[in-house]
Amino acid sequence: MKRRNFVKSTLLGSMTAALGTDIVFGTLMPDGYTPLALLQNTDPFQLFDKDPQMVVLNNKPWNIEAQAHLLDDNVTPNTRMFIRNNGIIPERIDASKWTLTIDGESAKEPKTYTLVDLKTRFPQYTYQLTLECGGNGRSEFDPPAKGNQWTVGAVSCANWTGVRLRDVLEDVGFNKDAVYIGYHATDIHLSRDPDKEPISRGVPMAKALQDETLLAFRMNEKDIPMAHGYPLRLVAGGWPASASGKWVNRVSIRNKVHDGAKMTGTAYRVPCESVAPGEKIKEEDFCIIESMPVKSLITYPKSGATFPLGKKLQIRGHAWAGELEVKKMEYSIDFGATWKKCAVERPANRLAWQHFTATIDFPKKGYYEVWARATDSENTGQPMVLPGWNPKGYLNNACHRIAVKVT
């Protein structure tokens, strides 16, 4: 065999292996040709089935956010759900071989489940759960905070179906000294060092044992999309979404606060007491973020909308308050001088965002801003402007605003 043909046939062999099937007319492919199926698809919108108006903040790792008007759906579809990755999305997942191991100092004994075990041995529940990245809104902090410069779009509220983490933890059994759970997942550290985890966070037992804390295998009635944790993820609504581990294959029941990657130091922590912008804070003065603060988003109209005078404007959006409920929703068209009530619905279930609407009559032609402010069931309202500066730029729950022109 001539050398050229030899090279061609080995190449063909490896292409066949990669495709998992014969390339029927493979020997007829022009030299140097790569079959379409093997071309690396690098368009993130196609790759992740996202709306082309989503905004890519980073591609190493992939971090993609929505815009306010894209979040208009009551239940966030995959196409408009932000992606937040700390590492590389796992490659080649075989769900039929996936297992979840429960272990840790406080577990009675380690136990391993297949996905079929989980789906057949425990009752299944569906909840609509708000997941907001702790760093959502970071882009507004001054002095600026390092990290993804999220604007408003790192929040979602999809339907998640799975089994209760509690049911599985109770099936394993745990000792009285259990304080925390920590998740482990199969995504890959950016350095590709197999001994390093990109992220391994968790929640206190009380949160782990809530009805709504799920080990989920479906999102919006379908398998979870790859980027969002296929085939199994933890979902702990109302807390920083970093607690909701994607691609989870192990949950440890800890006898101390979980100390996995991004659980220690200053990651996902804020100063326990408020500090001056730019102030240096000692590590021991940081506290772990738990329930997320009250917040809201105007999802219609899109900022920049123009309306004729005399036409009433119907605004709408969502409001959420971590572990709490939103009890009041207001809007202002005079930069916060006066506020009027919006109608706000009850949540689909605990930890789901709530929809609001209001009909606005503008007094005359000109430029306006519509500001929205939610107040939670403990009577804490959103700050009108940027709340407590913190070094890592977490928990910006300032009022959302849109620009409107009346012509």
Ligand SMILES: Nc1nc2c(c(=O)[nH]1)N[C@H]1C(S)=C(S)[C@@H](COP(=O)(O)O)O[C@H]1N2
């Ligand atoms: N395994 C794993 N789980 C993870 C992450 C990750 O990088 N790896 N990122 C966390 C963070 S910081 C956020 S905000 C949410 C984002 O979830 P989403 O990408 O499904 O929107 O996933 C969390 N779970």
Ligand SMILES: [Mo]
């Ligand atoms: Mo996050």
